[in-house]
Amino acid sequence: MDIDWGWIGEHTDSLGEHAVLHLRLALLPVLFGLLISLPLGVACRRWGWLYPPALTLANIMYAIPSLALFMLFIDYTGLNPSTVMIPLTLYSLSVLVPNVVDGLASVSEPVRQAATAMGFGPLRRLLQVELPIAVPIVIAGTRVAAVSSISLVAVGQLIGQGGLGADIIRGYQLQFQTQIVAATALIILLALATDAILVLVQRVLTPWARARGASA
Numbered sequence: 001m002d003i004d005w006g007w008i009g010e011h012t013d014s015l016g017e018h019a020v021l022h023l024r025l026a027l028l029p030v031l032f033g034l035l036i037s038l039p040l041g042v043a044c045r046r047w048g049w050l051y052p053p054a055l056t057l058a059n060i061m062y063a064i065p066s067l068a069l070f071m072l073f074i075d076y077t078g079l080n081p082s083t084v085m086i087p088l089t090l091y092s093l094s095v096l097v098p099n100v101v102d103g104l105a106s107v108s109e110p111v112r113q114a115a116t117a118m119g120f121g122p123l124r125r126l127l128q129v130e131l132p133i134a135v136p137i138v139i140a141g142t143r144v145a146a147v148s149s150i151s152l153v154a155v156g157q158l159i160g161q162g163g164l165g166a167d168i169i170r171g172y173q174l175q176f177q178t179q180i181v182a183a184t185a186l187i188i189l190l191a192l193a194t195d196a197i198l199v200l201v202q203r204v205l206t207p208w209a210r211a212r213g214a215s216a
Helices: 005-010 012-046 048-063 066-077 082-105 109-117 122-159 165-174 177-205 207-215
Strands: none
Touching: 005 012, 005 177, 012 048, 012 082, 012 122, 012 165, 012 177, 048 082, 066 082, 066 122, 082 122, 109 122, 122 165, 122 177, 165 177, 177 207
16 A cells, blocks of 8 residues: 655645544543543442442443434534534543442542541542542543544544544545545554553652552
């Protein structure tokens, strides 16, 4: 397969613009998913009966094909970015909610008791003890959700909102492999870069893990 490097050089600006749009469409839903999953996960941990129906609903939403869900939202949100971002937010919940719950469950009871003995109230204990300990598991789920979202955004081009998916569709229409390969490679690079940044964020938020690794 021959790659037209000259075409890539001439279209760097448009590919860059599409990549930025692609990231916005992909990562905002993950952020919204986190904002929903954190309090929902805390609630599921606090009231165990809430977790099974919440997880079942999230999994049902994830089982719906992305294009079908995009088409479903067109009647309510029209042909605009929210038609892609709302379904992607719902998809992220199936990964993020269980990871938040599992992360909070990883906090041992002696640690909770020690925090309470030190005068920590429920909210302070949650913010300063339980959530920091849960960070590695929550970040692991966020990495999966982010990479999945970056991949699924391209499908949104079938309703006119797909970032780099526009180049894939256009290349297919013109039978121009260079445009398809360039867009696909950029999507892979975006996923890898996002995953690496989230690993760095985890390292910043868990300095004790670095210290433990250095002393080992």
